[in-house]
Amino acid sequence: MHSSASQTRILIERGSGSCDGSAPVSAADSSTSSMQWLHSSREMLDRARRPLWQSGIMCASLACIIFSFSSLQVKLTGGRVPVLQLCIIRSSLSFCTSIAAGTASGIKPLFGRRQHFPLLFLRGFFGTLAISTSYLALLSLPLGDAVTIAQVGVGIFIYRHAAASATKHAA
Numbered sequence: 001m002h003s004s005a006s007q008t009r010i011l012i013e014r015g016s017g018s019c020d021g022s023a024p025v026s027a028a029d030s031s032t033s034s035m036q037w038l039h040s041s042r043e044m045l046d047r048a049r050r051p052l053w054q055s056g057i058m059c060a061s062l063a064c065i066i067f068s069f070s071s072l073q074v075k076l077t078g079g080r081v082p083v084l085q086l087c088i089i090r091s092s093l094s095f096c097t098s099i100a101a102g103t104a105s106g107i108k109p110l111f112g113r114r115q116h117f118p119l120l121f122l123r124g125f126f127g128t129l130a131i132s133t134s135y136l137a138l139l140s141l142p143l144g145d146a147v148t149i150a151q152v153g154v155g156i157f158i159y160r161h162a163a164a165s166a167t168k169h170a171a
Contacts, residue, residue, distance in 0.1 A: 071147060074138045083135045087128060 074086055102110050112120055137146040 068147075071138055071143065074135050075143050077139075079139050083132055083139065086135050087131050090131065091128070 070090065077086065099110070134146075134150055137149060141149075
């Protein structure tokens with residue numbers, strides 16, 4: 001691996017004609033090589049990200065870690081910040097992240113079709129209600145109890161859904 005000084009020396013020699021007799025590197029060649037480097041860097045990043053986003057287990061694990069840190073941050077506020085303010089902050093961060101991800105992915109229309117607005121409004125309302133009650137539980141109960149209650153609720157939902165799906169497919 002070259003040191004910073006030797007890399008600088010190599011770049012200066014290439015720009016002014018190197019001492020080995022080769023021709024100087026033109027601006028077009030430099031631009032092309034930087035574009036190739038950028039393209040190869042993007043490919044390498046895409047190859048690294050692909051297993052994460054194509055694996056449901058990896059996505060669920062990442063979501064679990066993010067929600068755990070979110071719960072910890074709520075618990076660390078210790079009630080000094082009102083629950084609704086915490087919900088607004090969380091929702092604002094989620095909104096900005098969703099806008100950036102949707103725009104980068106080229107999703108059109110970004111906010112859904114007009115015919116689905118009432119359902120999207122209900123989803124937002126019940127999501128806000130769920131986050132508010134979850135944060136209230138985190139602030140008023142010990143952390144382990146609040147997280148366990150939340151997970152048991154999700155487990156009951158999954159169990160009921162799986163049981164209904166199994167009876168539907170059996171018939």
